[in-house]
Amino acid sequence: MQQHRTGPAWGQEEKLIPLSHTILLSAVLFAVGTVGFLVRRSAVMMLVCVEIMLNAANIAFIAFARHHLSMAGHIWVFVVITVAAGEAAIGLALIVALARERGTIQVDELRSLKG
Amino acid sequence: MFRVWAIPLIPLLGFVYIGLLSRRLSRRAAAIVGCSTVALSFLVSLEGALQLLRGEEALTATFYTWASLGDTLVRLDYRLDALSGSMALIVSGVGFLIHLYSVGYMHGDRGFNRYFAFLNLFIFFMLTLVLSDNLLLTFVGWEGVGLCSYLLIGFWYEKSDPPPAAVKAFVVNRIGDFGFLTAMVLLLAQVGTLSISELLQSAPGAFEAWPVGALAVGLLLFLAATGKSAQVPLYVWLPDAMAGPTPVSALIHAATMVTAGVYLMARFRPILELQPQVLEVICAVGAVTALLAALIALAQRDIKRVLAYSTVSQLGYMFMGVAAGGGVAGMFHLTTHAFFKALLFLGAGSVIHAMGGEQDITKMGGLRSKTPITFWTCLVGALALAGLFPTAGFYSKDLILADVLHFGEWGRILFAMGVLTAGLTAFYTARWLMLIFFGEYRSPHHHPHESPAVMTVPLVLLAIFSFGAGWGEHAYAHFVGRVLEPPEGHVPGQVIAWASGAGIVGLLAGFLRYRSLVPGPGPAKGLARVSERKFWVDEIYDALIVRPYQFLSKVIASWVDGGLIDTALVNGSGALVRAAGRIVRPLQNGQIQVYTLAMMVGLVAALGWMLWS
Numbered sequence: 032m033q034q035h036r037t038g039p040a041w042g043q044e045e046k047l048i049p050l051s052h053t054i055l056l057s058a059v060l061f062a063v064g065t066v067g068f069l070v071r072r073s074a075v076m077m078l079v080c081v082e083i084m085l086n087a088a089n090i091a092f093i094a095f096a097r098h099h100l101s102m103a104g105h106i107w108v109f110v111v112i113t114v115a116a117g118e119a120a121i122g123l124a125l126i127v128a129l130a131r132e133r134g135t136i137q138v139d140e141l142r143s144l145k146g
Numbered sequence: 147m148f149r150v151w152a153i154p155l156i157p158l159l160g161f162v163y164i165g166l167l168s169r170r171l172s173r174r175a176a177a178i179v180g181c182s183t184v185a186l187s188f189l190v191s192l193e194g195a196l197q198l199l200r201g202e203e204a205l206t207a208t209f210y211t212w213a214s215l216g217d218t219l220v221r222l223d224y225r226l227d228a229l230s231g232s233m234a235l236i237v238s239g240v241g242f243l244i245h246l247y248s249v250g251y252m253h254g255d256r257g258f259n260r261y262f263a264f265l266n267l268f269i270f271f272m273l274t275l276v277l278s279d280n281l282l283l284t285f286v287g288w289e290g291v292g293l294c295s296y297l298l299i300g301f302w303y304e305k306s307d308p309p310p311a312a313v314k315a316f317v318v319n320r321i322g323d324f325g326f327l328t329a330m331v332l333l334l335a336q337v338g339t340l341s342i343s344e345l346l347q348s349a350p351g352a353f354e355a356w357p358v359g360a361l362a363v364g365l366l367l368f369l370a371a372t373g374k375s376a377q378v379p380l381y382v383w384l385p386d387a388m389a390g391p392t393p394v395s396a397l398i399h400a401a402t403m404v405t406a407g408v409y410l411m412a413r414f415r416p417i418l419e420l421q422p423q424v425l426e427v428i429c430a431v432g433a434v435t436a437l438l439a440a441l442i443a444l445a446q447r448d449i450k451r452v453l454a455y456s457t458v459s460q461l462g463y464m465f466m467g468v469a470a471g472g473g474v475a476g477m478f479h480l481t482t483h484a485f486f487k488a489l490l491f492l493g494a495g496s497v498i499h500a501m502g503g504e505q506d507i508t509k510m511g512g513l514r515s516k517t518p519i520t521f522w523t524c525l526v527g528a529l530a531l532a533g534l535f536p537t538a539g540f541y542s543k544d545l546i547l548a549d550v551l552h553f554g555e556w557g558r559i560l561f562a563m564g565v566l567t568a569g570l571t572a573f574y575t576a577r578w579l580m581l582i583f584f585g586e587y588r589s590p591h592h593h594p595h596e597s598p599a600v601m602t603v604p605l606v607l608l609a610i611f612s613f614g615a616g617w618g619e620h621a622y623a624h625f626v627g628r629v630l631e632p633p634e635g636h637v638p639g640q641v642i643a644w645a646s647g648a649g650i651v652g653l654l655a656g657f658l659r660y661r662s663l664v665p666g667p668g669p670a671k672g673l674a675r676v677s678e679r680k681f682w683v684d685e686i687y688d689a690l691i692v693r694p695y696q697f698l699s700k701v702i703a704s705w706v707d708g709g710l711i712d713t714a715l716v717n718g719s720g721a722l723v724r725a726a727g728r729i730v731r732p733l734q735n736g737q738i739q740v741y742t743l744a745m746m747v748g749l750v751a752a753l754g755w756m757l758w759s
Contacts, residue, residue, distance in 0.1 A: 065746060068739070068742060069739050069742060069743055069746070070739075138737070138738050138739060139737060139739075141736075141738075142735065142736030142737055143736060144734070144736040145734065145735050145736030
């Protein structure tokens with residue numbers, strides 16, 4: 032009994048993976064990213080953690096988009112991906128410049144803005 | 147075409163020329179320009195005076211309109227009448243002789259050109275002061291001569307004495323200037339004009355309803371005069387002013403500038419007369435000054451200091467003469483005094499020149515044969531100062547005393563003070579002469595020599611005037627009588643007897659006492675010490691005014707400025723910001739992850755607040 036999947040048929044699958052699980056995954060990922068950002072000293076690893084946090088947000092967008100049957104969440108995901116790409120490009124460029132200029136990318140050694 | 151403003155303008159051009167080219171101009175050129183401009187001024191004044199004699203009442207000229215304040219026009223008006231004309235003649239005439247003398251006296255001084263520039267500037271301001279017909283312009287001249295006096299007292303600024311003396315002269319004069327300014331403001335407010343000729347005409351009407359105002363104006367003008375003309379209580383600057391070059395003492399601090407106050411009184415007689423008390427105050431202060439200064443002059447040892455106190459004393463006479471009677475007597479004494487006091491100062495300069503800089507008269511002596519021209523001219527000057535017949539001083543002094551005798555209730559007391567002063571004057575004059583020119587030559591070093599002709603010629607000319615000017619008494623009284631009220635009748639024989647008697651007794655006493663006696667070194671004893679220490683007036687002023695003022699300055703400097711402003715306000719606000727910075731500075735530790743942590747904590751707190759409230 033093949034049915035054309037439209038409308039309410041989504042509800043079936045929601046039972047398979049409930050919204051709360053996806054949100055939980057998103058929260059866990061975000062927490063991992065945050066803690067990683069706070070504890071890792073390498074700028075590259077911090078950048079990776081930022082990517083993790085962004086993608087945690089993306090998962091939450093998608094989950095809610097499916098839950099509300101709306102495309103707005105998808106649009107935001109694309110925006111976030113674009114921003115993340117730009118952020119990674121700029122961030123990596125900064126890190127390269129830092130490595131050349133200061134000879135290190137350990138953020139605890141880069142403290143010349145200390146007041 | 148006669149232009150009155152040319153008289154002061156010519157010396158100004160001389161000042162500008164010498165002053166601007168000071169470094170490049172040769173001394174010879176500076177001397178020629180300096181002397182000839184003053185001579186030219188004298189000739190123009192003479193021409194003006196001749197026109198007056200031909201019947202003109204006054205020559206006036208407006209240089210330009212300085213400012214118009216509403217209805218009040220401030221115009222640079224110059225006016226040459228009998229009174230200002232005779233002053234202009236004295237200023238430029240005596241001024242010229244002293245310029246000439248200075249060429250010899252200042253010979254070899256490093257500041258020769260600067261000296262002549264200042265001297266020309268002084269003549270300009272002095273002529274502006276006497277010829278101005280606008281009170282504000284008079285004030286410009288008044289302040290200008292004060293400035294030149296300051297510059298020339300402090301002319302040898304590398305030495306230790308002149309700069310403080312110059313500052314003292316300036317500061318003491320400032321008190322008098324306060325009086326001048328206040329009187330000017332009162333007159334402007336009440337009469338509504340600053341033009342002197344208009345003021346003299348309309349002031350009596352304007353002050354009719356406000357007699358206290360007239361009293362105030364009169365006393366304030368007199369306050370101005372006490373500053374400039376060195377009267378009690380503001381005379382203390384004049385003796386110290388002798389720190390300047392001797393010709394400057396002769397020109398500024400004896401013959402011309404210090405008589406500006408007397409001239410001011412004579413000029414404003416119609417306003418002073420509105421309240422007779424003003425004239426009484428002037429006459430009394432003049433008498434007190436004359437007596438006090440004569441007493442101080444008795445025991446001074448500095449050749450110029452004796453003359454300085456005698457100037458103060460004679461200025462007191464002039465004030466008596468200008469207040470009592472019609473004022474002509476005071477102006478006539480001013481004229482004769484200009485001759486003989488300039489002569490005495492220049493003679494003193496010649497003596498100092500001969501002695502190689504020595505100024506202590508107890509260390510001189512016997513200069514009669516060594517500097518004969520100086521001696522004979524000084525003798526004439528001294529006799530004129532003592533008021534002996536037939537020198538000029540005799541006539542002018544008697545004229546004053548005759549006026550004083552019949553002046554008000556206190557006339558007899560003031561007359562007695564005047565006669566006593568005449569005796570004392572003769573006494574210290576004799577002492578001065580004896581110690582310098584008679585007896586043994588007491589200085590161990592240096593061979594005195596007569597001064598060059600450029601110095602002795604002015605001495606001789608001034609001696610001639612000091613001797614003969616008195617004979618022009620009636621002509622002068624008639625001439626100046628056009629402006630002031632001419633004296634009536636002749637000097638009574640009783641006055642002549644008293645004044646001349648006192649003079650002769652004083653002279654004889656002085657000659658006899660100092661014939662062989664020379665005051666030894668060290669402080670004098672008894673009453674002489676009171677005179678030598680100048681009645682401790684400087685010390686009293688020091689204790690009453692200078693020290694409290696300095697104390698107040700120190701308190702304000704250390705507590706108000708140092709404590710309140712510097713420590714509390716300026717450094718306090720700095721310290722406050724610094725302390726606040728020290729507290730919050732650890733937040734900015736440069737660790738990006740600490741900042742992030744703070745953001746996270748803040749974010750969580752904000753979310754928590756939103757969710758649970």
